[in-house]
Amino acid sequence: MASRKKVPLSDPDRYREVLTAARAVLAEVGYERFNMDLVARRVQASKATLYQRWPSKAALIIDAIHTYQARPDCPDTGSLVEDFRFLGRWAVTQTNADTRGLVIGLLEGSRRDEELARLYLERMQQGGPDLAQLVVQRAAERGELAPEVDAEILQDLIGALYLFQLLVRGVPPDEQLIDRVADGIIGPLSAKRATTAAQQTQGNPP
Amino acid sequence: MASRKKVPLSDPDRYREVLTAARAVLAEVGYERFNMDLVARRVQASKATLYQRWPSKAALIIDAIHTYQARPDCPDTGSLVEDFRFLGRWAVTQTNADTRGLVIGLLEGSRRDEELARLYLERMQQGGPDLAQLVVQRAAERGELAPEVDAEILQDLIGALYLFQLLVRGVPPDEQLIDRVADGIIGPLSAKRATTAAQQTQGNPP
Amino acid sequence: MASRKKVPLSDPDRYREVLTAARAVLAEVGYERFNMDLVARRVQASKATLYQRWPSKAALIIDAIHTYQARPDCPDTGSLVEDFRFLGRWAVTQTNADTRGLVIGLLEGSRRDEELARLYLERMQQGGPDLAQLVVQRAAERGELAPEVDAEILQDLIGALYLFQLLVRGVPPDEQLIDRVADGIIGPLSAKRATTAAQQTQGNPP
Amino acid sequence: MASRKKVPLSDPDRYREVLTAARAVLAEVGYERFNMDLVARRVQASKATLYQRWPSKAALIIDAIHTYQARPDCPDTGSLVEDFRFLGRWAVTQTNADTRGLVIGLLEGSRRDEELARLYLERMQQGGPDLAQLVVQRAAERGELAPEVDAEILQDLIGALYLFQLLVRGVPPDEQLIDRVADGIIGPLSAKRATTAAQQTQGNPP
DNA sequence: TATGAATGAGGTTTCATTCAT
DNA sequence: GATGAATGAAACCTCATTCAT
DSSP: OOOOOOOOTTSHHHHHHHHHHHHHHHHHHHHHHOOHHHHHHHTTOOHHHHHHHOSSHHHHHHHHHHTTOOOOOOOOOSOHHHHHHHHHHHHHHTOOTTHHHHHHHHHHHHTTOHHHHHHHHHHHTTTSHHHHHHHHHHHHHTTOBOTTSOHHHHHHHHHHHHHHIIIIIOSOOOHHHHHHHIIIIIHHHBHHHHHHHHHHHHHSOO | OOOOOOOOTTSHHHHHHHHHHHHHHHHHHHHHHOOHHHHHHHTTOOHHHHHHHOSSHHHHHHHHHHTTOOOOOOOOOSOHHHHHHHHHHHHHHTOOTTHHHHHHHHHHHHTTOHHHHHHHHHHHTTTSHHHHHHHHHHHHHTTOBOTTSOHHHHHHHHHHHHHIIIIIIOSOOOHHHHHHHIIIIIHHHBHHHHHHHHHHHHHSOO | OOOOOOOOTTSHHHHHHHHHHHHHHHHHHHHHHOOHHHHHHHTTOOHHHHHHHOSSHHHHHHHHHHTTOOOOOOOOOSOHHHHHHHHHHHHHHTOOTTHHHHHHHHHHHHTTOHHHHHHHHHHHHTTSHHHHHHHHHHHHHTTOBOTTSOHHHHHHHHHHHHHHIIIIIOSOOOHHHHHHHIIIIIHHHBHHHHHHHHHHHHHSOO | OOOOOOOOTTSHHHHHHHHHHHHHHHHHHHHHHOOHHHHHHHTTOOHHHHHHHOSSHHHHHHHHHHTTOOOOOOOOOSOHHHHHHHHHHHHHHTOOTTHHHHHHHHHHHHTTOHHHHHHHHHHHTTTSHHHHHHHHHHHHHTTOBOTTSOHHHHHHHHHHHHHHIIIIIOSOOOHHHHHHHIIIIIHHHBHHHHHHHHHHHHHSOO
């Protein structure tokens, strides 16, 4: 009921609260409708206060996205399928109901702001390309890749299916999706699988 | 320089000119900055003229996107790889430098407008899921799919990699991409590969 | 269903149809929202057609009000009450559900247009002041007016109560109102009443 | 010349200045032509400032009319004529050169806005019906009403003649009008008059 | 003559940003 | 430093009026 009074933005909790609110607003109403008033009202601060910390709307959005930007450790399970599963699960970990809105907001925002463009890529590539590239490289070195497989395309596979599910299917990707991609696509593409499959096949009959 | 005078919008060429301009504007400045003035100035018409034909900004965008919306015939080459290659190439056909901007505009717009949401899906699924589903089904019936392959995920593969290239890599997908996906991913996943893999497996052991 | 085609405005019926429509629109949406499109659509004509006959919106409204503007014959029943009743009933005759809207429209319009101002007065005074003045004068000459009665104010009585009912009570004045005013106000004010009252007074006591 | 700088609307004087300006604008140009720019320019504020306090044009108008809305105490002089005179004079007190414009504005506005409709009635009935009803009731109880007089109609008499003078005659009602109505109409209608009339009648015959 | 269509000139409202306390 | 308030610069949309057929 009573509106919070004069909690300074220098308070880290307060600061983070604003960024969280900004992300929520962006996710909810989209980039076009995002505005300072919405954020200010949500955290019961004045617009002027926000402008004290962030020189512009873009700056606030940028900062809001920056936060919590984490990267997983590079997996090295010795198996392409499992490495990919790890990366995928980690991405799922970062995903929630807001993610679609956030990604679309970043996409739209990136049309107007270089910094947002950079952030969008970072976000999209959390545990993405860079690590995926490494993982695939190692798999290739282990001879785990069928020779006709296009390694470069393979790198993007998980990210691509994640994005497709999110933006086209409109469903936040979950562990199940990751498993189906890992087992139903990456697996069949990795050479070892042949063996594994063979073993499985062998194990099944009798 | 000299402003065209009173070319009626009923003239189909003029009509299409407006839609083309609208698409260009959307692609260039994004959904947020898209506005009737920009379009009006570009086609040297008055805003009121546009409002005569399109009752709102959203309606104009919707119509602009609708146009040229086509679907390919469903391919049936007898080979999954070739069917997919056909669908992919057809999508490439519809792609140009504006496509990324357009897709982002549709995504952002779809947050505010049901109709745009529908159009976005349509656009994203031109020759997409529906046909891809059919193609994969037929391949399965032909026994062309390795048994462990997840058919449902497979359907989305081309679309997903197309979208990833477009939105994350920022490069309009081209035939080369399609070929790499077809030959480097779909190919290895098709049953023929099973044979190949078997041969390889046979070759590897001793 | 089929829209009437090209009935010329020179056709008197068509002409009057437009004016009727204009009056209806004015009554329905008020002066502020009145616009040529509304009228045009209602009579299935184009705005340009209307502008051919009427040089401006104001001209159309003016003309629309002009029509059917009639005046009653001056009553001379020999009794003030009956003369007033006649005038009042005549006004009721000209009244319908649209009247309130029309009067308000005229009032608002008269702020912007001299001609409308004149028309408003005419409308308000149909069978109003001029005739009322005559009627009261004659009554005075007949000695029908109690001496303390203010004749000039008396003239306005019926009109005033009509207007009050219309604009404040929001109910179109009807015959009942007129009768109540005639018998319940004008009657008691006329000298004859004194007699009547005297008789009644005589009759009432023991 | 020099534009006032940033005088806050929270300043009560400034606030009232805006409302006064709004009333003036409404009175001067009418409801149709009333617009925020006119008000803003007149008080040297920006339209956005006005919109901060009043969410819409209608809201501003409503508030402008609300202010100064007062009601007189209910008179109880023991004489119908004097009670009515009191109410009438009070109404005159609230009347000035703008009143006609304001009332017309309210009438037109009330076609589009429920709240304005309510306000119009309130304004029209300041010291109107409610109190008039009471006053007439008391007079009836005192036996001050001639028996044939229609009490309900009588209640509206002063208001009606006030409105007629204002809207039809185009003259702001003044004390003189009130006195003429009181003495020249109400007086003759009150029972005391019966006596007087009787005396006069007695004097007239021979 | 009737009409479909175009348009200039507003009018309402929104929002990023800036002052003044 | 936080805030209430002000504001310029658009953006969307409407309407009286005018063209061209």
